[in-house]
Amino acid sequence: MQTAPAVRVALGEEFGMKIGSNVTGQMITALKRLGFDRVFDTNTGADFTIMEEANEFVERLKNNYNLPMITSCSPGWVKYIEMNYPELLPHLSSCKSPHEMFGALLKSYYAKKEGIDPSKMYVVSVMPCIAKKFERQRLEMKNNGLYDVDNVITTRELARMIKQANIDFVELEDSKFDDPMGEATGSAAIFGTTGGVMEAALRTAQDTLTGKDLEKIEFEQVRGGDGIKRATLNIAGKEIKVVAASGLSNAKIILEEIKSGKADYQFVEIMACPGGCVMGGGQPIKSSKIRSEVDVRKLRADSLYSIDEKSHIRKSHENPILKKIYEEYLEKPGSYRAEKLLHTTYQKREKYNI
Amino acid sequence: MENNMVHLKIDGQDIEVKKGTTILEAAKQAQIDIPTLCFLKDINEVGDCRMCIVEVEGRRGFATSCIEKVQEGMVVHTNTPNVTEARRVVLDLIISNHKVDCLTCTRSGNCELQNLARKFNVLDVEFKGKITEHEIDDLSPSIVRDFDKCILCRRCVATCKKVQGIGAIDCINRGFDSCVSTVGNKSLKDVNCTFCGQCIEACPTGALHEKETTRRSMGKIKRSRYICCSANSTSGKGSSW
Structure with a gap:
């Protein structure tokens, strides 16, 4: 069992808690009580995504190749570009999304380490997203004949399972994610909101490019609820133009700019849902009245940013678990094994099957 | 600035709102709740379901508050017996x-x-x-x-x-x-x-x-318990999937 960042700041709402309550500890306890043997954090997977994506970005930047690079962790967005702009697919990062990367590592590295037959593992992801149910079944998301992830359930479905098991969620004690893959960084937490993936990748990319441990890690320009956020950043003496868009209408605007050659950015983050994963299609449903009176996106996103601020480690490449797994198993970002397990391919897709 | 404001009365309260405001929004500003169903702010404002109907003095029939804009001197009633009954019929x-x-x-x-x-x-x-x-x-x-x-x-x-x-x-x-x-x-x-x-x-x-897949997960938990028993006995490891 693994759980995405945006789930922990929304699950409590299904039990009458305040919008944006961070219920990570209670969620883990509930999952254990439901009978899942191991509970892991998809945020660790997100740290891998950042390592691989930042590495890919730095490589592309050095060689001026397939720029701008566009993020690929939102499966609704990936299906959209495959159907509507197949000619722009080379711009898409080849990185799998965090939970797929994590699933692949569980059934390879972790299985080997613990002496478990990967074919007997059943990996379930709790996601704020329903397109992940589709992504999971893509044939590219297999390794040695096994799907990286065996089942995807939404935040709402998890809430139903907890209610069904008659667990009093609000009163639960906190628990911690299981080792050895339990520790994640602040960078990974903000994956769940628009602009977060970009900010996380930039933290790692700027350290890689400068070779320093930079203290300026907050990129305010790509935060906030706007559908399109453009910024020009100065990284390692280089001017880098970035844009973060959420909602597919906004994605279309950016894609048209790239298609017509008007775009001069190097890095683009796109999320299918307006506001990013915190507002995903698998999140607790809010009535029309609440939606018009409360900024649900902001409350959930602020909660993720506060998890980031409180984290001991805020840059993915400084996560000791990653260092260990790269050392013991994957070698380095972009290695042969990393490519095989953590990267994927895309295909042109027909809009209509008629 | 004065010209941009409209004065009206909702449920006996005198209120002042910006020109172009809907009756629904004006009522909200006066802490008066009007029920809606098809309305989704900024996305679906079509006046389709008629849950949000209100009475406007001097008008035949009801006004659809989610799409109708306020007018100077309007007198609106949001919960008369007529309105309540009409909403129940809707x-x-x-x-x-x-x-x-x-x-x-x-x-x-x-x-x-x-x-x-x-x-x-x-x-x-x-x-x-x-x-x-x-x-x-x-x-x-x-x-x-x-x-x-x-x-x-x-x-x-x-x-x-x-x-x-x-x-x-x-x-x-x-x-x-x-x-x-x-x-x-x-x-x-x-x-x-x-x-x-x-x-x-x-x-x-x-x-x-x-598409619900919770039962699949729960089913696997039961079965994996069984699997893990056999896995444990063969591999001798303490872990159970």
């Missing part, structure tokens, strides 16, 4: 063609139609007649559409078209045969749907929901 009509299986519906307890029915004391459905019947579309890996629970509010249609720019779903046919459908009435798996699920977030009822 709900009665909607429910008369709604698959009422609330006990087993995923949205029970979080359904806007159910909440309104409770609020307006709909204890009996007076209008009985033909009911539309459609097949459930559960072929996609992500979204299930149960048309018989659809109340034609169009919130999903507006979200798909305006917010996401996709337009995978739209209303077809007229009158009693109206329904939300796709190109050629295909399953969502065969059209330009991206499975983002924003339509589900917009749906006030259980007409749209995710």
Whole structure:
């Protein structure tokens, strides 16, 4: 069992808690009580995504190749570009999304380490997203004949399972994610909101490019609820133009700019849902009245940013678990094994099957 | 600045709001709640369901508050016996063609139609007649559409078209045969749907929901316990999947 960042700041709402309550500890306890043997954090997977994506970005930047690079962790967005702009697919990062990367590592590295037959593992992801149910079944998301992830359930479905098991969620004690893959960084937490993936990748990319441990890690320009956020950043003496868009209408605007050659950015983050994963299609449903009176996106996103601020480690490449797994198993970002397990391919897709 | 303001009276309260404000929004500013159903701020403002009707003095019939703009000197009443009764009839009509299986519906307890029915004391459905019947579309890996629970509010249609720019779903046919459908009435798996699920977030009822796979997970937990016993005995490891 693994759980995405945006789930922990929304699950409590299904039990009458305040919008944006961070219920990570209670969620883990509930999952254990439901009978899942191991509970892991998809945020660790997100740290891998950042390592691989930042590495890919730095490589592309050095060689001026397939720029701008566009993020690929939102499966609704990936299906959209495959159907509507197949000619722009080379711009898409080849990185799998965090939970797929994590699933692949569980059934390879972790299985080997613990002496478990990967074919007997059943990996379930709790996601704020329903397109992940589709992504999971893509044939590219297999390794040695096994799907990286065996089942995807939404935040709402998890809430139903907890209610069904008659667990009093609000009163639960906190628990911690299981080792050895339990520790994640602040960078990974903000994956769940628009602009977060970009900010996380930039933290790692700027350290890689400068070779320093930079203290300026907050990129305010790509935060906030706007559908399109453009910024020009100065990284390692280089001017880098970035844009973060959420909602597919906004994605279309950016894609048209790239298609017509008007775009001069190097890095683009796109999320299918307006506001990013915190507002995903698998999140607790809010009535029309609440939606018009409360900024649900902001409350959930602020909660993720506060998890980031409180984290001991805020840059993915400084996560000791990653260092260990790269050392013991994957070698380095972009290695042969990393490519095989953590990267994927895309295909042109027909809009209509008629 | 003065010219941009409009003065009106809602339920006896004198209020001043910006020109171009709807009656619904003006009432909200005066802490007066008007019930809505098809309304979704900035996304679906079409005045379709008539839940938000109010009385305006000197006017025949009701005004639809979610789309009607305020006018200088307007006198509005939001909860007269006439308004309340009309809203109850509107709900009665909607429910008369709604698959009422609330006990087993995923949205029970979080359904806007159910909440309104409770609020307006709909204890009996007076209008009985033909009911539309459609097949459930559960072929996609992500979204299930149960048309018989659809109340034609169009919130999903507006979200798909305006917010996401996709337009995978739209209303077809007229009158009693109206329904939300796709190109050629295909399953969502065969059209330009991206499975983002924003339509589900917009749906006030259980007409749209995710494909449930919780039972599969629970089933696996039971079985993996069995598997882990045998795995433990063969491998000798303490871990159990």
